[in-house]
Amino acid sequence: xxxxxxxxxxGITPNKDLNISLIKNVIKKHKVNILQYRHKTQDEKIKLEExxxxxxxxxxxxxxxxxxxxxNLCEKVGADGVHLGKNxxxxxxxxxxxxxxxxxGVSCYNNPERAIEAQDIGANYVAFGSIFNSKTKPSAPHxxxxxxxxxxxxxxIPIVGIGGITFENQKYAYAAGCDSVAMLEGLFNx
Numbered sequence: 001x002x003x004x005x006x007x008x009x010x011g012i013t014p015n016k017d018l019n020i021s022l023i024k025n026v027i028k029k030h031k032v033n034i035l036q037y038r039h040k041t042q043d044e045k046i047k048l049e050e051x052x053x054x055x056x057x058x059x060x061x062x063x064x065x066x067x068x069x070x071x072n073l074c075e076k077v078g079a080d081g082v083h084l085g086k087n088x089x090x091x092x093x094x095x096x097x098x099x100x101x102x103x104x105g106v107s108c109y110n111n112p113e114r115a116i117e118a119q120d121i122g123a124n125y126v127a128f129g130s131i132f133n134s135k136t137k138p139s140a141p142h143x144x145x146x147x148x149x150x151x152x153x154x155x156x157i158p159i160v161g162i163g164g165i166t167f168e169n170q171k172y173a174y175a176a177g178c179d180s181v182a183m184l185e186g187l188f189n190x
Contacts (some may be wrong), residue, residue: 005064006103006158007123008033012068015040015136016051020057026187027061038068051077057088066105071108081105081124086114091121099161105160111145112151119155126155127182130163133170135160136184145176149180152177 013023013031016039022123026032037054043177051067055077057064066081067074071094081103084094094104105125106118115126128148131142140163148159158180161173166186173181 006034006105006160007179008160008181009187010034010036010160010180012036012038012162012182012184013054013185014038014184014188017046020053022188023054024057027057030187031063032063032187034064034066036066036068036182037079038184042097044073047055047073047075051079053078064103065097066103074098076101083107083127091118095122107125107162109141110147112147112154113150115155115159119157123157125158125160125180127160127162129161129165129182130179131161132164132166132169134164145172148173148178154161 009032010190011026037051037056039050041047051073055065063079066083067079068083069085069088071082071089075098082094083105084091085107091104091106102181103124105127106123108115108118108126108128118126128139128143131143159178160180160182161178162182165173165183167182168180
């Protein structure tokens, strides 16, 4: 079952041209279970080339490979899935296009109702955050750990904590009920 693979360390690539050796070293050193490709460039050729390379790298290390908010790129490269924010394509439309074999993750920010709805529509996991202050997204809504503690018993899909998570503070996210923790700056010193 795809949901069972959403656990442990969830790396997110920095939003800039890839430093392949850095990403490869991080995956190996920290045993990254999931890697999300997040590059907001408009150059489709660059995104396709980078995504293909990262997919190969992830397969070598038995790491799930997800694409941020681009279901067409996800499908084109054969990624394991896609992560959607509130301004991206609707979950139901993504599921219709991708089918059941792809993972769909959904950002819920600090909104438990969005998580329940996402689960009901067919999401494989939900992400809550920003749990801590984030340099990557300083204006992101704050999500208290109590929101995660409370929603944990209401949903049966994995919860990913995101936002300012480091190796030092990740234990608080796990203790609150997160199955996985997403890191960008904590992993890549970004």
